[in-house]
Amino acid sequence: MVRILTAAVLTLVVCLPMQAQADEVLEAIEQAVTLYKQGDYTGAAGNLDYASQLVRQQKGGQLESFLPEALSGWTAADTQSSSMGAMFMGGVSAERSYRKDDGDGRVKVAIFTDSPMLQPMMMMFSNPMIVASSGAKLETHAGQRAIVDYVPGENRGEIRVVVDNSILVTVEGQHVEKVDLVAYLEAIDFQAFSNLQ
Structure with missing residues (x-):
């Protein structure tokens, strides 16, 4: 023992x-x-x-170090991270919020690892019919397969990416264009995730 x-x-x-x-x-x-x-x-x-x-x-x-800086015309809040033990189903996350300087636009980028949310996300990526039935679309951005759920009439949406079957990245926003969400996704250095221990 x-x-x-x-x-x-x-x-x-x-x-x-x-x-x-x-x-x-x-x-x-x-x-x-x-x-x-x-x-x-x-x-x-x-x-x-x-x-x-x-x-x-x-x-x-x-x-937190993987969260992007504010893009031009935006202001970033401080980064935040949290960790939950096995008692709360585990998971480590970090997030950062961004606000558009000339309007009501809001974006939040979050990164999750060791999370119970990964399994259902991976199922969605492996079954396009599940994605389609939810009203979202499978697209490729920043060299990553992404689930994009954007509502043009309401100017809100979310992009989700799973990296190496172990990291979930989400970019969500309100009062924004889809290009804003994509821009924040592309500001993430996905290759640097290989250094995560």
């Missing part, structure tokens, strides 16, 4: 970015090992849960 716990701890440590070494994540893991050896399984599990949450928060910070 100790070997299993040690292997899990080592796996978690190896997956951490280098700058995360020797920080409170490792302290929580080391405390978990100590408590486990003392027979305090509840305390050990609690510390491992805490370490996992800290790692998810770090990953959320990584996702």
Whole structure:
């Protein structure tokens, strides 16, 4: 049992970015090992849960770096990230909102990973009939297959992209043209996602 716990701890440590070494994540893991050896399984599990949450928060910070800057004529809000544990079905996300300087236009770009929303999205991409029945369309933008759901008469819509079957990107907006949504999608460096750990 100790070997299993040690292997899990080592796996978690190896997956951490280098700058995360020797920080409170490792302290929580080391405390978990100590408590486990003392027979305090509840305390050990609690510390491992805490370490996992800290790692998810770090990953959320990584996702924030992929959010685009405001395009010309727009103003960007601060980036935000969140992480939910297994108790809440998991998932790490980051988002940023943008406002058009000369009108009511609003756009929000969000990036999700380790999310339960990925599975139904992947099903939609693999079955165009599901997409068509929802009123959306399959298109290609920024070199990515995208589900585009835009309502011209209401000037609102959403574009969804799944990257490497593990990352969901959404661009949604109100009081905007479709070209605005596409422009924000194309401002994302999708190749950089390969560096995400």
